[in-house]
Amino acid sequence: MNSVVALDVVLQLAFLICVSFAVITDFRTLLIPNWISLALLAAFAPFAVLHLPLSAIGGHFLVMTIVLALSVFFFVVGWLGGGDVKLMSATALWMGPGHVAAFVVLMALLGGMLAISIMAMEKFGRWLDPRLLNLALFRRLGELADSRQCPYGVAIGVAGLIVSFDLFTSVGEAR
Secondary structure, X not given: OOHHHHHHHHHHHHHHHHHHHHHHHHHHHOOOOHHHHHHHHHHHHHHXXXXXXXXXXXXXXXXXXXXXXXXXXXXXXOOOOHHHHHHHHHHHHHHHHHHHHHHHHHHHHHHHHHHHHHHXXXXXXXXXXXXXXXXXXXXXXHHHHHHOOOOHHHHHHHHHHHHHHHHHHHHHHHO
């Protein structure tokens, strides 16, 4: 394996690990550490040098800027947390113009499913078998229902992970 391929693998793994960690921490704590978004931004630079023509890098930054502007609005009106804004923007940078539409649509669908799951737990959780409620997933959904909060970083991250497989496959084929 030559050093360019090794670097590419490390950068793709960095993306996958950072986004996975964001999903887990947001679900567990409703917080996404700043270092995750910073690491995603930092890892994008060498990834872009390896895979993107100079003319295309601006498109990735434009996508990130648009997503950042919209998500800051959502933060101001109270629909998103600050960590969600940063994670969504950093992930959109990686997605670029070619993958951002799939990312946003999938993120919205997953976010809706997550919100519905939390609302269903609030409404119908008392009717579940007590053995199910002892499972960590159902217990956490119940806590989220009680607090009326939704860890949207889960939807952002899972959508980013799913779409990244197409992103990484397409850059691998271009090589």
